[in-house]
Amino acid sequence: MGFPSPAMDYIENRLTPESICGINSNSLIIETSSGFAVVERGSKPKTGDYVLVSWLGHNYFARPAGxxxxxxxxxxxxxxxxxxxxxxxxxxxxxNRALDDEAPVM
Known part of the structure; x- marks a missing residue:
């Protein structure tokens, strides 16, 4: 009851990894030695892209070159x-993980 608060115009959505990285149902989140990688399964790789591949039973990060x-x-x-x-x-x-960084930036 009453009138709406003018402060409602200045409320922002909370930042989440999903909203920043555009994570959807086609995305995979893979833990790496230095943090995490977000992999989009629906995208076709082009030259210069960083891709996740499975080869001989192991996962590797690679770049297509020709x-x-x-x-x-x-x-x-x-x-x-x-x-x-x-x-x-x-x-x-x-x-990248922030807690394991040996040279943090403030």
Missing amino acids: RALITEDGEAIEGEALDDVEVIGVVTWLV
């Missing part, structure tokens, strides 16, 4: 070895 995939450690997956690779999705966000 007809090859270059993993984080510099190994190239190419030729017939690509037959065993399954591209899971494109990495859209990398979120």
Whole structure:
């Protein structure tokens, strides 16, 4: 009862990882050694994108380069070895842990 508060015009939505990273039903959140990676399963990878792939029973982060995939450690997956690779999705966000940082910024 009464009139609405003028302060209602200045209320903002709370920031959440879902709203910042655009997480939806096609997204995967993968824990990494330095934090988390958000992987979009519905996106088609392009040259230069960071992708999550499954190869020989392990998951790897890699970048497509022509007809090859270059993993984080510099190994190239190419030729017939690509037959065993399954591209899971494109990495859209990398979120680093703040608590484990040895050089925090204030």
